[in-house]
Amino acid sequence: MSLVRNGREPADAPLLELVGVRAxxxxxxxxxxxxxxxxxxxVVALLGANGAGKSTTVKVAAGLLPPTTGxxxxxxxxxxxxxxxxxARIGVCTIPEGRGVFPNLTVRExxxxxxxxxxxxxxxxxxxxxxxxxxxxRRTQLAGSLSGGEQQMLALSRALVTDxxxxxxxxxxxxxxxxxxxxxxxxxxxxxxxxxxxxxxxxFARAVLGIADRAAIMVxxxxxxxxxxxxxxxxxxxxxLGENE
Amino acid sequence: xxxxxxxxxxxxxxxxxxxxxxxxxxxxxLKVRNSAKRDGILQAVGALVMVAGVVVAFVAYQxxxxxxxxxDIESLIILAISMLGVSVAGAAVFLRYSLxxxxxxxxxxxxxEGQANVDRLVGALGQPNSSEEHEVAGSGGKS
Numbered sequence: 001m002s003l004v005r006n007g008r009e010p011a012d013a014p015l016l017e018l019v020g021v022r023a024x025x026x027x028x029x030x031x032x033x034x035x036x037x038x039x040x041x042x043v044v045a046l047l048g049a050n051g052a053g054k055s056t057t058v059k060v061a062a063g064l065l066p067p068t069t070g071x072x073x074x075x076x077x078x079x080x081x082x083x084x085x086x087x088a089r090i091g092v093c094t095i096p097e098g099r100g101v102f103p104n105l106t107v108r109e110x111x112x113x114x115x116x117x118x119x120x121x122x123x124x125x126x127x128x129x130x131x132x133x134x135x136x137x138r139r140t141q142l143a144g145s146l147s148g149g150e151q152q153m154l155a156l157s158r159a160l161v162t163d164x165x166x167x168x169x170x171x172x173x174x175x176x177x178x179x180x181x182x183x184x185x186x187x188x189x190x191x192x193x194x195x196x197x198x199x200x201x202x203x204f205a206r207a208v209l210g211i212a213d214r215a216a217i218m219v220x221x222x223x224x225x226x227x228x229x230x231x232x233x234x235x236x237x238x239x240x241l242g243e244n245e
Numbered sequence: 246x247x248x249x250x251x252x253x254x255x256x257x258x259x260x261x262x263x264x265x266x267x268x269x270x271x272x273x274x275l276k277v278r279n280s281a282k283r284d285g286i287l288q289a290v291g292a293l294v295m296v297a298g299v300v301v302a303f304v305a306y307q308x309x310x311x312x313x314x315x316x317d318i319e320s321l322i323i324l325a326i327s328m329l330g331v332s333v334a335g336a337a338v339f340l341r342y343s344l345x346x347x348x349x350x351x352x353x354x355x356x357x358e359g360q361a362n363v364d365r366l367v368g369a370l371g372q373p374n375s376s377e378e379h380e381v382a383g384s385g386g387k388s
Contacts, residue, residue: 015268041261066282075265077272081282090271091264103363144363145370165268195261 013076014039015166015197016061016092021070023060030056032221033070036199038166043188043198045208045229047236048218054201055097057218058170061199062094063087074166093164097171099155103144107135110143110154114161128157131187149180156187160196167191168199173207181207205236284342291339298332301325 014037023031031053038044048054059065060072063084072080074092084094101110108121111128115121129136132153138146143154152172159167169188173181181204189211192198202208209215209229216226217235225235302325309321 015265040265074272074275075269077269077275079272079275079277082275082277086275086277090275091268103360142363144360145367163264165264195264 013073015075016168016199017073017076018057018061019071019073021057021060021067021072023056023065023067023070025056029068030221031060031067034060034218034221034223036061036216036223036226038197038199039214041192041195041197042213043192043200043211045205045212045215046199046201046218046223047205047208047215047232048203050203052218053221054203054218055170056221058094058096058168058199058201061168062092062096064094064096088162088164091163091165092168093159093162093166094168095152095155095159095170095172097174099148099151101143101146101151101154101158104142106140106142107146107154108139110158111161114158124161128161131160132157147180148176149184152176152180152184153187156184156191160191164196166197166199168201170201171203172200173202173204178207185211284345288339288342288346291335291337291342294335295332295339296335298328298330298335302328302332 016038018034018036021031021034021036022029034053034057036044036046036057046054046057056065060067063072063079063082063086066081070080071078072082074087074090079087088094102113105113108125111124112121114124125136125139129139134150135154135157138150143151146154172184172188176184185207188198188200192211200208200212205215212229214227215229215232216223217232218224225232305321305325305328309318309325312318312321
C-alpha cells in the first residue's frame with residue numbers, strides 16, 4: 001500500500017490533511033468521517049459549538065488519538081497512527097486545550113523542555129523573549145503563577161521555538177479576557193505571516209475569522225461547511241444554535 | 246541529530262519554503278509505528294499464551310496419569326513443565342503491556358493533579374487575607 005496520497009504530487013499536497021477520519025472514545029464514536037485540509041502557508045479555522053468534535057479532531061491530527069478509520073497525511077505522506085512526539089519532531093506542533101505548560105516549572109524551565117527538539121536554551125530564550133518580552137521579565141516565575149494569557153504566550157513561545165511547519169492550536173481563547181484573546185490572535189497572525197501553516201480550533205468564531213484564510217464548521221462530529229470565512233457567516237448561527245437550514 | 250535540530254543550532258530564522266521542505270523530508274523518513282494497536286495485540290497474545298500454557302500443562306499432566314510407559318510419562322511431564330514456563334512468559338508479556346497502558350494513565354493523572362494543586366495554591370495566594378481586610382475596615386471606621 002502506498003504511503004503517499006493517491007493521485008497527488010507531494011508538492012501540491014496540503015501540509016496537514018485528514019481524510020474520512022472516524023474516531024471514538026471506547027465504544028462511543030465522536031468523529032463520523034472528518035475531511036479537513038490545511039494548505040501550505042494558510043490559516044484554517046475549525047469552528048463549532050461545544051461538543052462538536054473539534055478537540056477530538058485536534059487529538060487525531062496531533063497523534064494523540066488514533067483514528068478508528070480514515071487517514072492522516074502530513075505533506076502528502078500517510079502518518080496515520082504516528083505518535084504525537086514523532087509528529088512534533090517532524091514539525092507538526094500542537095498546543096493543547098488548557099495550554100499544556102508545566103505549572104511547577106519556571107518560564108525558563110518550560111522553554112528548556114523545547115531544547116529536546118531545538119537546540120540550545122540561550123538561543124531559544126533569545127527568540128522567545130524577543131517575541132514575548134513579558135515572558136523575559138518573568139523568566140524565573142513559576143508558569144502556574146502566570147495569568148492565563150501569559151501561560152498561553154508561554155505555550156505559544158515554547159511551540160514556536162521548535163520552529164514548526166504546522167501549528168495546531170486548540171481553544172486559544174479558553175478562559176481569557178477578550179483583549180488578551182485579541183493580543184494572542186495578533187501574534188498568531190504574525191506567525192502566519194512567517195509562513196507557518198496553522199490550524200486553529202476555536203469555539204468563539206469572531207476571534208479567529210479575522211485571521212483565517214479558510215474556515216470549516218463542525219457539527220456533530222462532521223465538517224458540515226467549509227470555505228472562505230466570509231462565505232460561512234450565515235452558516236455559523238445554524239451551527240451554533242442548531243437552527244434548521 | 247535531525248535536520249531540524251541542525252538548522253536551529255545555526256540560529257537562523259529559516260524561510261517558509263525551507264521549513265516546508267524540511268517537513269516533507271522528515272515526513273518521508275518517518276517510520277510510523279502504531280504502538281497503541283501493537284500494545285493491544287501483544288497484551289491479548291500474552292493473556293492467550295498465559296491461559297493456553299496452563300491449560301496444556303494441566304491436560305498433559307492428566308494424560309500422564311493414564312500412561313503406563315515411563316517414557317510417555319516423562320515426555321508428558323516435560324511438556325507440562327514447559328507449558329508452565331510458556332505460561333509464565335505469557336503472563337510477563339501480558340503484564341508488560343497492560344502495565345504500560347496503566348502507567349501512562351497514572352502519569353497523566355499525576356500531571357493533572359499536579360496542575361490542579363498548583364492552580365489551587367496560586368488561587369489561595371492570590372486571594373486577599375480576609376481577616377486583614379476586616380481589621381483594615383475596622384480601623385478605618387474608628388478613625
